[in-house]
Amino acid sequence: MVKGRSSTGSGRPRSRRGQGERLRAEVLDAVNRLLDDWGSDERLTMRAVAKEVGVAAPSIYLHFADKAELVWAALTDKYEQLAQQMRAADQQAAAAGARERLRAQVAAYCRFAHENAGHYRLMYEVRQPTADPARIGHHPSRLVSRGLRRALARCADEGYPLALPLHQAAHTLWTGLHGLVSVQHSLAINTPMTTITDLADGLVDVLVSTERTAGPGYPQSTEVDRLIAETVLDHD
Numbered sequence: 001m002v003k004g005r006s007s008t009g010s011g012r013p014r015s016r017r018g019q020g021e022r023l024r025a026e027v028l029d030a031v032n033r034l035l036d037d038w039g040s041d042e043r044l045t046m047r048a049v050a051k052e053v054g055v056a057a058p059s060i061y062l063h064f065a066d067k068a069e070l071v072w073a074a075l076t077d078k079y080e081q082l083a084q085q086m087r088a089a090d091q092q093a094a095a096a097g098a099r100e101r102l103r104a105q106v107a108a109y110c111r112f113a114h115e116n117a118g119h120y121r122l123m124y125e126v127r128q129p130t131a132d133p134a135r136i137g138h139h140p141s142r143l144v145s146r147g148l149r150r151a152l153a154r155c156a157d158e159g160y161p162l163a164l165p166l167h168q169a170a171h172t173l174w175t176g177l178h179g180l181v182s183v184q185h186s187l188a189i190n191t192p193m194t195t196i197t198d199l200a201d202g203l204v205d206v207l208v209s210t211e212r213t214a215g216p217g218y219p220q221s222t223e224v225d226r227l228i229a230e231t232v233l234d235h236d
Helices: 020-038 045-055 057-061 067-092 096-117 117-125 133-138 142-156 167-187 193-207 223-229
Strands: none
Touching: 020 045, 020 117, 020 193, 045 057, 045 067, 057 223, 067 096, 067 117, 067 142, 067 167, 096 117, 096 167, 117 133, 117 167, 133 142, 167 223
């Protein structure tokens, strides 16, 4: 474990004016270390983070209201990195149409998980704090699910029917991709990237028709779809 400043026993001097952002960065680094070491949020408290950094717990509350906000902030940059890579892949495939744009995003998701296994573990394989359902839509993972949802909507708009209502289809694709890459991680399977993307393409084929129709291809909403939609925040 990388020791925090508190391991010296001397504590951390009071931050000077203008050093608030530096303290915030140190706190977020500490959260990442502790989550990585402990494998879940069970032992993570404001006091534990403060001890790791070498400050008093009230100093943490100046920047973060509670543990959920603290953990989400610590992981935001990783979700942003994944979302950016998915957007870049989408843009590169723009001329090929909606279906290829979706496939490009899916491949980018798999590549990120493969090339950044440590980040991916913190994002999706380490238990995070429970939050009130009304706040779930603000979780930074929304940046990723939003990209998949919009890509699926483009497919439907261009006449490629979806097998499930939009929100349910996006959730199913996202969890399917996670299952695919997490099996590779947990079982230490050395699968070629081309095989992983071929498997991911299979998920796309199940959810999005390969045959184009004359009009939009949105199935009728279901109760499951509506429940998922209630947690979705489609703007920042």
